[in-house]
Structures are given as structure tokens and as C-alpha cells.
Amino acid sequence: MLDHSLAARVIQEALDGGGDFAELFSEDRRELMIEEQRGRIGNVTDARLYGVGIRVLNGPNSSYTYTNDLSAESLMLAAREAAAALGCAGGGLICAPFEPQTVASPNPLRQDPAQVAPERKAALLIEMDAFARSASPFVRNVKADYFETGQNVTVFNSEGVCASEKRTYCRVRLTTTVGDGMRSKAEWRDLLRNDGYGFADRSLWQGEIKDIIDRMVLFLSAEDGPSGVMDVVFEKGESSLFHEAVGHPFEGWAVAEGMSVFSGRLGQQVASPKVTLVDNGALPGLYGSLGMDDTGQPTRRNVLIQDGVLTGYLLDRTSARKLNMQPTGSGRRQNYTYPSSDRMNNTYIEPGDDDDDEMIASLTRGLFVKSIGGGATNPVTGSFNVEVTEGYLIENGRITRPVSGMTISGASDALLKIDRVGRHSPLPVHEGSFCGGGSGLVPVTSFQPRVRVRGMIVGGKDKGEA
Amino acid sequence: MRLQPHIDAFRALPPGVAQAEAHLEAQAQKRVAVRDGQAISTEFFDRSALYVRATGASDTGAATGLTYTENLAEEPVAVMRRAVENARVISATDAVTFTPPGLTYADDPRGPLTPPTLAELTRAAAGLEQAARSFCEDARLASCSLTYTRYVDEVANSLGLAVESACGYYTLECHILSERNGSQGEKKLKLLSDSPDGFNLEPAARDAARTARLLAGTAPIRAGAQPVILAADAACDFLFMLWRAMSAGQNRQSGAAFAGREGQQVAAAGVTLVSSATHPGCPIRYRFDNEGMPVARTRLVDRGVFRSLMSNRGTAGQTGGASTGNAGRRVTMSGVIQAAVQVTPKVLTIEAGEARRDEMLRQMGDGLIVEEILDSFHGIDYASGAFSVPVTCAVVSGGERQPGSRTLVWTGNLAAALNGVAAVGVEMRFSCFRDSYTLGAPDILIQDQSFAGAGGA
Numbered sequence: 059m060l061d062h063s064l065a066a067r068v069i070q071e072a073l074d075g076g077g078d079f080a081e082l083f084s085e086d087r088r089e090l091m092i093e094e095q096r097g098r099i100g101n102v103t104d105a106r107l108y109g110v111g112i113r114v115l116n117g118p119n120s121s122y123t124y125t126n127d128l129s130a131e132s133l134m135l136a137a138r139e140a141a142a143a144l145g146c147a148g149g150g151l152i153c154a155p156f157e158p159q160t161v162a163s164p165n166p167l168r169q170d171p172a173q174v175a176p177e178r179k180a181a182l183l184i185e186m187d188a189f190a191r192s193a194s195p196f197v198r199n200v201k202a203d204y205f206e207t208g209q210n211v212t213v214f215n216s217e218g219v220c221a222s223e224k225r226t227y228c229r230v231r232l233t234t235t236v237g238d239g240m241r242s243k244a245e246w247r248d249l250l251r252n253d254g255y256g257f258a259d260r261s262l263w264q265g266e267i268k269d270i271i272d273r274m275v276l277f278l279s280a281e282d283g284p285s286g287v288m289d290v291v292f293e294k295g296e297s298s299l300f301h302e303a304v305g306h307p308f309e310g311w312a313v314a315e316g317m318s319v320f321s322g323r324l325g326q327q328v329a330s331p332k333v334t335l336v337d338n339g340a341l342p343g344l345y346g347s348l349g350m351d352d353t354g355q356p357t358r359r360n361v362l363i364q365d366g367v368l369t370g371y372l373l374d375r376t377s378a379r380k381l382n383m384q385p386t387g388s389g390r391r392q393n394y395t396y397p398s399s400d401r402m403n404n405t406y407i408e409p410g411d412d413d414d415d416e417m418i419a420s421l422t423r424g425l426f427v428k429s430i431g432g433g434a435t436n437p438v439t440g441s442f443n444v445e446v447t448e449g450y451l452i453e454n455g456r457i458t459r460p461v462s463g464m465t466i467s468g469a470s471d472a473l474l475k476i477d478r479v480g481r482h483s484p485l486p487v488h489e490g491s492f493c494g495g496g497s498g499l500v501p502v503t504s505f506q507p508r509v510r511v512r513g514m515i516v517g518g519k520d521k522g523e524a
Numbered sequence: 525m526r527l528q529p530h531i532d533a534f535r536a537l538p539p540g541v542a543q544a545e546a547h548l549e550a551q552a553q554k555r556v557a558v559r560d561g562q563a564i565s566t567e568f569f570d571r572s573a574l575y576v577r578a579t580g581a582s583d584t585g586a587a588t589g590l591t592y593t594e595n596l597a598e599e600p601v602a603v604m605r606r607a608v609e610n611a612r613v614i615s616a617t618d619a620v621t622f623t624p625p626g627l628t629y630a631d632d633p634r635g636p637l638t639p640p641t642l643a644e645l646t647r648a649a650a651g652l653e654q655a656a657r658s659f660c661e662d663a664r665l666a667s668c669s670l671t672y673t674r675y676v677d678e679v680a681n682s683l684g685l686a687v688e689s690a691c692g693y694y695t696l697e698c699h700i701l702s703e704r705n706g707s708q709g710e711k712k713l714k715l716l717s718d719s720p721d722g723f724n725l726e727p728a729a730r731d732a733a734r735t736a737r738l739l740a741g742t743a744p745i746r747a748g749a750q751p752v753i754l755a756a757d758a759a760c761d762f763l764f765m766l767w768r769a770m771s772a773g774q775n776r777q778s779g780a781a782f783a784g785r786e787g788q789q790v791a792a793a794g795v796t797l798v799s800s801a802t803h804p805g806c807p808i809r810y811r812f813d814n815e816g817m818p819v820a821r822t823r824l825v826d827r828g829v830f831r832s833l834m835s836n837r838g839t840a841g842q843t844g845g846a847s848t849g850n851a852g853r854r855v856t857m858s859g860v861i862q863a864a865v866q867v868t869p870k871v872l873t874i875e876a877g878e879a880r881r882d883e884m885l886r887q888m889g890d891g892l893i894v895e896e897i898l899d900s901f902h903g904i905d906y907a908s909g910a911f912s913v914p915v916t917c918a919v920v921s922g923g924e925r926q927p928g929s930r931t932l933v934w935t936g937n938l939a940a941a942l943n944g945v946a947a948v949g950v951e952m953r954f955s956c957f958r959d960s961y962t963l964g965a966p967d968i969l970i971q972d973q974s975f976a977g978a979g980g981a
Contacts, residue, residue, distance in 0.1 A: 089861055092613070095777070102610035105592035105861040109571075121566040126594040143556075143566040143642045180613045201777055205860050235778045235907055244778040244907040285747065285935075285976030317666060317699070397567060432902030434914065438701065438710050441931040443914035445903040465903050465912040465933045492858075499858065517912055517933020517976030 059222070060084040060110060064130055065214040066153050068112065068137045073216055074148045075141025077114035077121075079375070081215040083352060084110050085394040092176065092204040094183035102176065111394040114140045118380045122397035154218030161223040161349035161356070164342040171206045171228050171255040179204050182257055183230065189264055190234060193271040196278060198242065199235040204228075206255075213354030221354040226254050227345075227501065232267065236274045243278055245270075245431075245447070250345055250488050266488070273429075273448055276460055283449060283464035283518025289424040290466065290516070291417050291452065291478075294508040296486035300335065301405050301493065301504035302433035302442040303472050308337070308362050308370075310377025310388075310400035311496065312437040319440035319470045320368060328368045329473030332410050335363035337372060339387060339403030345490025346403040346502040353389035353398050360386045363473070374400040392498025399497035407506040410479025417478045417510045424452035425516060427466070432491070440470030464518045472511055480508035525688055526550070526572070526596070527678045533600035534682040542586060544578040544604050545622045545681035547814055548596075551959060554645055557669040561650040566642060572596055575814075575853075575863055579619050580608035587614035592863040620838055620865075623816040625684040630801055630818070632811055635692040635718045639672055648720035656698050656713075659729035663702040663736045666710075670720065671695040673959060679816030689811040695956070696723050702736040709740030709929060711895065712757075716954050716962075718807035735895060743919055743928025751891035751946070751971045752934075753884050756953035758915070759965035761897035762941070763874060764957070765913070768855070769906045769938050770797075770824050772839035773867030779907030781938055782830055790830040791942030796875040797825035799834055799848060803871050806954045808962045810870040812849065819849035819870045825942070836867050854960040856901065873964035877948025884947050884969045886923040892975060893918050893925060894934070909938035917975070932975040944971040 065082050072080035086108050093101035109126035110133065121143040123136050141148075171179075183202040190200045205228070212222040233246040247270050249263055257263055292299050304320075312318035320328065329335070339357030341347050348357050353375055362370050373381065374389035377400050389398035418426065426449065433444035446464040450457045483506060490503040525531070530546040537544060552570040556563050574596055579588045589610030591603060640648070649670035657665045674692040679685065698713040711732040717723045735755075754762055768774045769781040782790060791797075801819035802809040810819050815837050823831050835843075836851035852868025879887070898914040905911070912935040919926040949967030956962045 091860060091864065093864065095616075098616040099614045100616040101590065101864050102613055103590040103592060103861075103863045104606065104610055105863055107594055107861070109594065119564050123567065124569045124571070126571060139568070139642070140566070143563065143568070145563065176610075176613045180615075184615075199778055207860065233778050242779065242907050244905055246778075285933075285974070315666065317701075395569065395571065432899070434899035434902070436710075436898060436916075438708050439916075439931075441898065441914070441916070443899055443903075443931070443933065445912065463910055463912055463935065465914060465935070467914045467931050467933055469931070515931070515933065515976065517914075517935055 059086060059210060059212050060128065062156055062220065064133065066156065068133045069153045069214060069216050071134050071137040072112065072114045072141045073151045073153060075138050076144050076146035076148050077116055077141045078149055078151060079115040079216050081113045081213065081353060082110055083394050084212045086210040087393060088208045090206040092179055092183060094187055094203065095201045097184055097187055099180045099183065107393055109394045111397065112136050112140050113397055114144060115376065116144045116146045119144055120376050124394050151216065153216045156214065156220035157218050158220045161221050163223060163225060163349045164340055164347040165252040167226055168253040169255045171226065172208055174255045186230060186232065186263065186267060190232065190267050190271060193268050194275050196236045196238055196275050197234065197271060198237045201233040203231045205231065215354060219354040221350050223349045225348065228255055232270065234270065234274060236278055238278055241278055243274055245274060250490050252343055252345055277462045280460040280462035283461035284516060285518045286516060287513050288516045289421055289510065289512050290514045291424060291426050291508065291510045292506065293428045294480055294482055294506060295484055296489035296503060296505045297430050298433050298491065298504050299430055299444055300407055300506060301402060301502065302435045302444050303468060304335065304470055305402045305405045306435040307437040307440055307470060308372050309437065310371050310373040310381065313371050314377045314380035318437045323368050326368055327366050329363050329366040330476040331366040332479040333363055333366050333473055333476055334361065334408040336361050336408060337402050337405045341404050343487050344404045344485065344503050348403065351387045351389045352391045355385055355387040355389065357387045357403060360388065372400045372402065374398055390497060390500045392500060396497040399495060401495055401497060401500055402493060402502050404503045406483065406504065407479060407509060409481050409483045409507045412478040412480055414480045414508045417508060418452055418457060419455040421452045422454060426450045426452050426457050441467065443467040461518065464516060467515045467517065472514065475512040476509055477512055478510035483507040525678050525686060527680045530600040531680045531686055537682055538601050538604060540580045541604050541608050542579045543622055543682050544576065547575040548678040549573050550676040552639055552674045553671060554639055554642060555669055555671040556642065556646050556649045557667060558646065558649045558653050561653065563646045568642065576603045576607050577620060578604045578607035578611065580611045582611050582614045584615045586619040587611040587616065588620040589614065590863055592861055621841060622681040622683055623685050623837065627818055629687060629811050632689050633809060634690045635807055637674055637690055637692045639674060645670060645672060652696055652723065652725065655725055656729045659726055660700055660733040663700050663733035665698060666701045667699040669697050675959065679812060685816050687812055687816050691809050693718055693807040694720055698729065700732050700736045702740040704740035707741045709736045709738065711736040714955065716807050716956065738918060738925060738927050739895065739916065739929040741928040743926060743930055745919055745930040747932060747975050749972055749974050751888045751969065752973045753888060753893045754968045754970065755893060755895050756949065756951065756965055756967050758894045758897050759874065759968045760953060760955040760963045761900045763872060763963045763965050764900045765904050765911060766938055767869050767872055769909055770833055771867040772833040772835040774906050775833060776839055780833065781906060781909030783833060785830045786832065788830055789828050790939050791825050791828040792945040793828045794877055794948050795825055795828050795942055795945050796823060798823055798875055799850060799869055799872050801870055803873050803964055805952055806871060806962060806964060808871065808956060813851040813870065814853055814865055815851040817847045817849040817851060822848045834867050834869065836865055838865065839867060852960060854958045869961045869963065871962045871964065874948065874966065874968065876950055876952055876966045879947040879949050881949065881967055884949065884967060885920055885925065887947060888920055888969055889923055891920050893920055911936060911938060935974050935976065941970055941973065944973065946971050
């Protein structure tokens with residue numbers, strides 16, 4: 059990794075050039091990808107990223123550059139140019155002495171995937187493929203791809219931060235096609251492991267795959283979902299609902315520019331009093347957890363909404379400056395080629411007091427959503443959408459038929475329409491997804507207790523009028 | 525060429541390496557966001573990446589492994605050996621055949637290859653910001669940024685192929701907002717040009733500001749089956765949804781809706797979809813794909829008749845056909861380095877027609893106009909073509925666009941939507957995805973599409 063004395067010189071060069079703060083993000087990242095299809099390994103790729111991103115701030119203005127030429131000459135030039143881009147004279151600031159720190163990951167490594175032979179990983183994929191095909195006669199095609207990332211990060215800054223963390227991610231992406239001769243359906247799901255190469259537990263991944271196949275086969279014959287406005291009960295567990303519905307508008311870059319529906323609304327009622335919304339990057343064992351954010355700040359529990367009142371935002375250092383607030387340990391980036399930005403980690407609704415069964419029983423008609431795929435948000439308008447991957451009708455207080463091909467959309471006022479929050483919220487230990495944004499794709503989770511939301515827009519293939 | 529050390533190494537391959545290929549991708553970019561003429565954020569980089577494939581022995585015969593590195597100083601032989609080591613666990617029996625030399629390539633019109641200084645870029649951005657603001661009138665220009673991008677591609681292999689290409693272009697992005705009754709309307713403007721002076725800014729900015737004003741406020745809206753105009757930006761989003769259903773790579777993975785339909789009428793007669801190296805009005809050009817194959821001009825859909833999937837050498841080899849020059853690496857947004865050669869467009873366009881926007885509105889009468897497809901990644905089954913995506917739209921009544929907007933959910937099928945195309949517009953808009961490929965489309969009028977959402981104001 060980057061020599062400390064060189065890092066200090068580079069930072070000082072940036073300060074001398076006009077910055078009032080400078081930061082280096084140094085990354086050494088190795089990846090391995092193995093692709094499998096139809097019982098054969100088709101592709102094996104290894105990759106190494108090794109580079110440095112340099113951010114210089116002066117007041118609310120920022121400049122960012124990166125390079126993978128790590129010579130002293132190149133880094134000093136990059137720092138000089140980044141500072142010059144701000145158009146300010148040097149203020150005589152001195153880089154503080156570094157206080158080196160190795161930050162422990164909230165996801166301790168049990169088995170380092172780098173120590174597992176590629177042949178064993180390839181054999182795993184072939185075994186998963188065979189198991190998936192055997193799970194149902196309706197399985198038409200299976201593709202299993204293995205991804206492994208070992209990321210060593212060190213952040214240096216002009217305040218003396220010198221913090222390092224090692225992060226390891228392993229997952230298998232299963233892409234499955236099922237069909238009955240008339241209809242077909244293709245989906246992909248990630249089997250995530252947050253403790254390294256955690257695929258030795260065969261019963262665990264077999265159970266995951268069987269659940270995926272059983273659900274896909276069930277929904278092969280599901281009727282088309284309805285369209286219109288419906289009351290929706292979202293099952294407890296991992297769900298991107300609140301990540302999409304309200305998470306993105308909390309990101310500081312949008313708030314600071316006045317481009318979030320939550321801009322300027324601290325202290326206002328923005329949700330039902332039953333709702334307390336939290337983002338916490340320090341929770342052990344979750345896909346979105348880190349020991350430190352990508353600016354060297356410790357991750358922490360950030361309460362965004364308390365009993366329905368907006369109490370905070372997610373703030374990277376740049377956004378915090380613009381809002382005259384403190385950073386929240388929420389600066390994240392996909393890799394060194396991106397400047398960090400305010401992003402979510404693990405976003406969840408805290409458990410409430412309502413009974414899970416009563417939420418269903420008290421509805422004459424509604425939708426029960428057991429799992430959600432991806433989605434998107436417009437922080438300016440607050441509008442969002444999520445894809446329903448497992449939904450059932452609620453009819454006369456009971457969960458009845460599966461329905462498919464649906465999207466749910468809404469706006470930030472969906473939070474005001476929550477009228478039930480259940481008592482139990484299981485942690486999504488082997489679940490999660492990627493969130494896309496201005497600083498690239500980052501691993502996240504989003505989860506909740508069982509929650510009921512009134513009056514959501516549901517879009518199915520049924521062509522009925524609203 | 526920067527690949528010269530690898531070209532030299534290819535003349536005497538190390539033991540265990542039967543064939544090898546190197547693809548160098550160099551990208552330089554400078555971006556300045558301005559406010560009131562001053563730079564508020566700046567980003568710049570100059571980065572190179574190397575993808576090396578090498579064919580060697582595996583347990584089942586010959587196989588091709590791949591390695592990616594950003595350390596261009598690394599010895600070529602060491603890189604090849606690493607790729608071949610990766611080939612060892614491959615059990616598929618279709619080793620890649622690399623591109624032979626001697627093929628015909630288009631000329632290489634390069635665009636601006638000398639990056640501007642940050643000061644020059646800032647001055648240009650400030651001028652464009654001022655102009656855009658003047659065209660916005662009472663809509664608010666919330667942000668304005670100008671980006672210069674230059675890419676240089678080189679592909680060489682042990683068969684003797686050595687090709688290079690370069691392209692430079694500018695991207696102007698403006699975010700325009702307008703408010704009515706406490707509700708925001710917005711329009712994102714993204715234009716491409718081969719120079720800072722080459723943006724056709726005035727009509728685009730005025731149209732974007734008008735759109736933002738019209739979208740402000742919520743509107744009483746009719747859900748259900750009705751015709752729709754996809755504004756050109758939304759039509760580009762639709763093209764993003766569509767192309768994977770015409771990809772041989774997608775078909776090999778989990779099925780593609782248009783596979784096996786060659787020669788069939790899959791779209792209205794007014795629809796022609798072309799995959800090519802460039803397009804008039806688009807400053808981005810690709811001479812060859814990521815395997816060094818010339819990008820063929822291919823009519824994927826010709827006046828409604830489906831002709832061909834997009835393919836690379838690997839997928840073409842499996843079907844006995846020819847590569848269409850569509851080898852690419854970045855199919856989707858991904859949290860990992862997308863190094864494996866897949867199938868992607870280069871420049872993919874819905875060919876312009878002859879209908880102007882006002883003519884389409886009159887032809888439609890009552891319906892919707894979609895300004896943006898909010899999520900063109902999820903909710904799409906490429907095997908069946910079924911989709912369910914959220915859209916920002918406004919009502920059209922009696923051929924007149926009404927103020928206000930809504931988010932509705934558009935559900936349907938890709939082939940059915942193409943079949944419902946009733947008119948194709950004149951003016952093209954282009955959208956570049958991850959600096960990897962470019963999509964272009966005009967306004968499109970589609971009949972009888974299904975939308976779900978809440979009615980009333």
C-alpha cells in the first residue's frame with residue numbers, strides 16, 4: 059500500500075495548492091470471477107485494481123482525481139492539479155501527523171477465499187447447477203457465476219487520519235430459467251456470504267436454491283397482477299422498499315443542492331408516528347456493513363426518522379460542509395475511480411407494536427408482498443418504484459393467490475400511509491444487494507418488520523382502469 | 525501502439541500458450557460542474573486498463589482464460605501466463621477463436637483528442653451555463669456540468685491483428701427544475717458534441733425548460749390502455765430495455781425474446797433498428813469491438829422484420845454464423861470489474877422517421893407522453909419480453925399536452941410494443957452508457973399500451 063511519508067507529501071502538496079482539506083483513498087483490490095453454465099466452466103477471470111483517488115476541498119467546493127500511476131512524481135502532479143482546479147491560493151495549512159489505525163471489519167473473516175483453490179470453487183458451481191436442475195422438472199437453464207472481492211483500503215487525510223480496513227465479499231449469482239412449454243420466466247438471485255468463502259455449508263445453499271426454484275415454479279402459473287391503488291402488506295425481512303421509497307432522498311448530495319423532497323425539512327413530520335427509520339453501517343454480519351466509511355470515518359447508527367419526525371441525513375464530508383453539519387460516516391464509493399458520496403449501508407424500520415396477523419386479517423382486499431427485486435428513486439420528486447418478485451392477493455383477510463409481473467410505485471408520502479409496523483425484524487444475514495448511485499455500486503441491505511402501507515400504486519398486466 | 529510490448533511477445537508465445545490477445549482501453553476524462561460561472565466541483569483522470577486472453581490446455585482440451593490488470597508495466601509473458609492459469613479450470617470445450625488480421629475497417633475520424641485544460645473547460649462550461657439559463661426563462665437551472673472524454677482502444681493478438689482507434693467528445697448535462705403548487709417538475713438534459721461550441725443548445729434547453737414547467741404539479745390522469753408517445757430520451761431508455769432481448773449473449777445466458785424469430789414480422793413497418801459503428805449527429809464512433817472485429821452495420825430489425833441478433837465471435841461460433849462486431853464488456857452496471865467478453869451494442873439506433881412532435885400529438889389525440897422511464901434495469905424479463913417499469917408521464921388531451929405529471933407503471937411486452945409503433949419522429953437524441961456504448965432514438969408513438977396508477981389530482 060501507499061508509503062505514509064509519500065501520502066503526507068501528497069496531501070501537503072494539495073494544501074499548498076489551495077485546499078483546506080485533502081484526502082487520499084488508496085485501494086488494492088483483487089477480484090476473481092468464474093462463470094458456469096450447463097455444468098461447464100466457461101470463463102475464469104482474475105483482476106487487480108491498484109490506485110489512489112485524491113480529493114481536495116476548499117469550503118464547499120471539491121476537486122477529485124485518480125490515478126494508477128503511483129510514482130511520487132505522478133501523485134504529486136495529481137495533487138497539484140486537483141488543488142489548482144479549485145482556483146484558490148494556498149492557506150498555509152499543515153497536514154497533521156498520521157495516527158495509523160487498522161479498523162476491524164464488522165464481518166470477521168472465517169475462511170479467506172484467496173486460500174481456496176479455484177478448482178474447488180468451480181466444483182461448487184457445477185454442484186449448484188446440478189442441484190438447481192434437479193430441484194424441479196420445470197427448470198430449463200441454470201447459470202451460476204462466482205464472484206470474489208478482496209479489498210484493502212487505506213484512507214489518509216490532512217486531519218491526521220490514516221485508517222485501513224480489509225473487506226472480503228463472496229457471492230454466487232444464480233440465473234435460472236423455468237418454463238412449462240407455454241410460459242417461461244428468468245430471474246437471477248445472489249447467494250451472499252459475509253464471512254469469506256462461506257459455501258461449505260451445503261444445506262444452507264441448497265435450501266436457498268430450493269426456495270428460489272420453488273418460488274419461480276409457483277409463479278410460473280401465477281395470474282397477472284392487478285392494477286390500481288391497493289393496500290399493501292410488506293413481509294418482514296430483507297426488502298428494498300424503504301431503501302427506494304425514502305432512502306435516496308436522505309443522501310446529502312441531493313439535500314444540499316435542494317434536490318431532495320427532504321431538503322430543509324429537519325424537525326418536520328414526514329412519516330407515520332409508528333415509523334423510526336435508521337441507517338447503520340456498523341451492524342455485524344450484514345452485507346452493507348463496514349468498519350469505516352470510504353473517507354476513514356467510523357460507521358455508526360444514524361437515525362433518519364424518529365417516531366415520524368425527520369431527524370437527520372446521510373452526510374459525506376462534502377455535503378456536511380455545504381449543510382454546515384457533521385459527517386455521519388456515510389461516505390462510500392465503488393472503488394478509487396469514484397469520489398465518495400453520501401450513501402446508505404443497512405437501512406431499516408425499527409420494530410413496532412402491531413400484530414403481524416392482524417394486518418392481513420383486517421383487510422378486505424390488498425396485496426401481500428413477500429419479496430422485492432430492484433427499484434429506483436427520483437430524490438427530486440420523491441417518486442419511487444420497486445419490482446414485486448413474490449406477491450399474493452389478500453382477500454377477505456386471508457392470503458390467497460400468487461400474482462406476478464407487478465411493480466409498485468409511490469412517493470415519499472408513502473411513509474405517512476404506514477398504519478401498521480410489526481414487532482419482529484429478522485436480520486438479513488445472507489441477503490443484500492447492490493445500490494447504484496453517483497459513486498458507483500455499493501453493497502447494501504434494507505430490511506423491516508412486517509409493515510402495512512395504505513393506498514399504493516400497483517402496476518400489473520391487468521389492463522383495468524384505476 | 526502502447527500494446528507494442530505485447531505484440532512483440534506474441535511473436536514467440538511462451539510454452540503452454542497456444543494463442544493470445546490483448547485489449548488496451550485507455551480513457552481520459554475531465555468534468556467541471558459550474559454555478560454562476562464558477563467551478564464548484566471538478567473531476568479528472570487518465571487511466572488505462574489491459575485485458576488479456578490466452579488459450580492453453582485445460583482438463584477438457586483447449587480453453588481460454590482471462591486476466592485484467594491496470595499495471596501496464598507488467599511483463600506481457602507474466603500476464604499471459606496468468607490468463608492461461610485461469611484457463612486450467614475451464615471445462616467448456618469452445619475455446620475462443622481470435623480475430624484474424626486483414627479485415628476491412630472504417631476510417632478513424634477521431635474528434636478532439638487533445639484534452640482541454642481545466643481552465644478552458646471551466647470557461648466553456650460557464651458560457652454554456654449562462655446560455656442555458658437564458659433559455660430556461662422561469663424554470664430553474666439547478667446544475668450544469670461539462671465533460672470531456674477521450675478513449676483510445678487497441679486490440680492485438682498472436683494471429684497478427686493490431687488495430688487502434690481513438691475518439692474524443694464532450695457531454696453537457698443540465699438539470700432543470702420548475703415548481704407549481706409545491707410539486708417539482710424536472711427535466712435532465714444530456715447532449716453530446718465533438719466540441720464545446722457544437723451543442724445545439726437553444727432548442728434543447730428551451731424544450732427541456734418547457735417540459736419541466738409542464739411536468740410541475742400533479743395531474744388528473746387516466747390509467748388503463750391508451751396510446752403513448754415516448755419522448756426521445758424515454759425512447760432511448762426503452763432501447764436500453766430492448767437491446768438485451770436481441771443479444772446472442774443474453775440468449776445463451778437465459779434466453780432472449782427475439783431469438784429464433786429471424787425473418788418474422790416483430791415490429792410495425794415503420795421500425796428499423798440498426799447496430800453500427802456510428803451515426804450522423806452522434807460524435808462517438810467505434811471502429812471495432814472489444815475483440816478487434818470491425819463493427820458491422822447490421823439492421824437488427826428492417827422495416828419491422830427481425831433479421832439478426834447481435835453477436836460476438838464466441839456466440840457466432842456457437843451458431844455457425846458471423847460476428848456482428850458487438851463484443852463488449854459492460855452490459856450492466858456492476859459491482860465487479862466486467863472483464864469477460866460479452867455482447868453489447870456499439871451505436872444502436874431506432875432509425876428516424878418523418879413525424880414531428882406536433883403531428884404525433886394530433887395523431888394520438890388522447891393519451892400519454894412519457895418523458896422518462898425511471899428504471900430500465902429491473903422489471904424486465906428478457907426471455908419472454910415482459911416488462912413492468914415506472915415512468916414519468918403527462919396527459920395529452922385532444923392533441924394538446926396538459927400541465928402536470930404523474931408516475932405510472934407501464935406494463936407490457938417488448939415485441940408487442942414494437943408492433944404497436946404508429947409513428948417515428950425526426951429528431952434523434954443520443955445517450956451514452958458507461959462510456960461503453962451509445963443508444964439513439966427519436967420520439968415514438970405506440971398504440972394501446974397499459975398503464976397503472978392512481979387517478980385524480
